[in-house]
Amino acid sequence: MLAHYGPQLVNLLAAILLLLAFAMLSQRRIISLINLFAAQGLVLFMATVLVATLTGQTHLYGSAAITLALKVFLLPWILHRLIRRLNVKWDVETLVNIPTIMLAGIVLVILAFNLAAPISQLAGTLTRSTLGIALASVLLAFLMMITRSKAVPQVVAFLAMENGLFFAATATVYGMPMVVELGIALDVLVASLILGVFLFQIRSRFDSVDTRHLERLKEH
């Protein structure tokens, strides 16, 4: 059963991942944004466990556990706490209107699929067709980062980008070696903590976490 439907299930989860990436791109409310990020982490966790079961790559269970702990529970919890403490529940403004962003997103997805096609053909993994989706999620997160003006959504975009990269590693090579996975997880965690500290510093300076305040340093 699982052997038969497994690969299709992975593809389904990959598709959900991409949909969530688009949902984040168009989401205006900051709390929903964080919840979407947590949902993306959950899908990532399920996909990783599924791939681990299908292929017998036991170390993937380890990465899946890290994903669950870090991206579904710890980071969303930190982010929720952060916005409560910063008291910023306003709707997120985007720098460009949302339909335009969505169109740009579609172009990026096409680009990602074209770029991933030659690599996917070489891959022997059962998840190879999902590399395009992984790359697309990275690029969509990138797009989200450059179209948001507030600091917290930029942080979420940064973390979503890491989700995409993690999925790319699972899709092409069944995950990086454990020592590297652990290192990456540590970096992401430290980065979020530093960003948290940083947001407080920005706020105490400007009474707001709008990064549009941070546009004074320009070439004249």
Added chain:
Amino acid sequence: MGAELLLLVSPLAGGAVLALVGHRRYAAEVNVAFSVVTFGVAVRLVTRVIDEGAISALEEQFFLDSLNVFLVALTAFVSMTTSLFSRPYMRIERAHGRVSDAGMRLYHAMYQLFGFTMLLVLTTNNLGVMWVAMEAATLTTVLLVALYRTHASLEAAWKYFILCGVGIAQALFGTILVYFAAERILGSGVTALLWTHLDSVKSELEPTVMSIAFVFLLVGYGTKVGLVPLHNWLPDAHAEGPTPISAVLSGLLLNVALYALIRFKVITDGALERPFAAALLMGFGLASVVVAAFFLSRQRDIKRMFAYSSIEHMGLITFAFGMGGPVASFAGLLHMTVHSLTKSAIFFTVGHATQKSGTQLMEGIRGLVRVSPAIGWGLMLGAAAILGMPPFGVFASEFLILTTAIAQQPWAAPVLLVSLGVSFAAIFGKVQAMVFGEPTAARLPHRPALIPVFAHLALVLLLGLYIPPYLADWYRRAAQLIG
């Protein structure tokens, strides 16, 4: 093998100790002590690599060959002299009330940890760990750039974090692709990420995957090198952080990021028949030289100006490695050394000059020679050295790069010459005005540290006049590794 690991253990322990006592009066001395130990171990490792050739440790997780041991020595040396400079510099900042106790603790702990991450990038054999350490290098410095909590420094740190974070994410994707290509030959597991193993099978790696991977790696690590058009974070981060951090960012971090790129270039060149990586490196390098040269004359902030000069020089080095061949790679390595020494020396003098004048704006800094001849002449000589005036070492390496360019890439030579000329005019004119003229400076509460400045400049002068045979031999062997 224990003694070698001390190279990494020393700064890590230093970071832990200083996290506890970094605000005490003796913290600066502790910082210096740890940096001296690290440098001592580095010197020992250099002699071992010279005697025995490449060495590896911990089941090949770490390795040292002529290429990285040279950068390890340089990194440990400049970290040490910068810690000597930072001792009075940070005390003066503390006396001026710009940094709190917590800030001092953060500064000292992160200074050591930053050194640790750079040495980890240099010594690790695992390309995944290299990525982790490179990201950690950003993380350790991002709060230091924001140390003064001013509007501009927060903005610079945010920009630094976001741009380098995005960049480094591309590098991770590139690393995943390299692992993917390697796994097909070496099998899955840590072995497939070890550089030495990859190097031995590089001709069998899938060329399409490696070329796509190299583009991502170039964008990723190139952001940290400060290559145009990925350089936006660099002038801000250099200008707004404390000056010792500007010195190590400019003198060391850029080198370390370029080192990572070179390691991948070697593998990519092996996998591809055509000079794909070379062309990309030359293109980005040349663009950096040209753009930085023309931005130089528009700068008003002294640290920003020298940050742009760093972009220019990193571009020149990248261009040299792109040309490849024994002479150009030799020149690239020499230029890495002399740029690192000269630029950190310049930042040391600039640090004290701005403290004396109370501003980083160049029109506010005047008559340094009258107030403090040592600072004035240090800045003048440093500027002369970085601009490639003979007999300093920068002249030797730039001369080698230019003559190779004339022979191999004649189209690029005039572009390089014009850019170097433009930057000469920009920097020389501004530095001259700051060094001479009516003084505007005040007395400092602590004696400035100028020994590191003149030690660096003396070394650069020495390298311009005479490269000792063992050093030349060492560069030659490292250049062979790059190809």
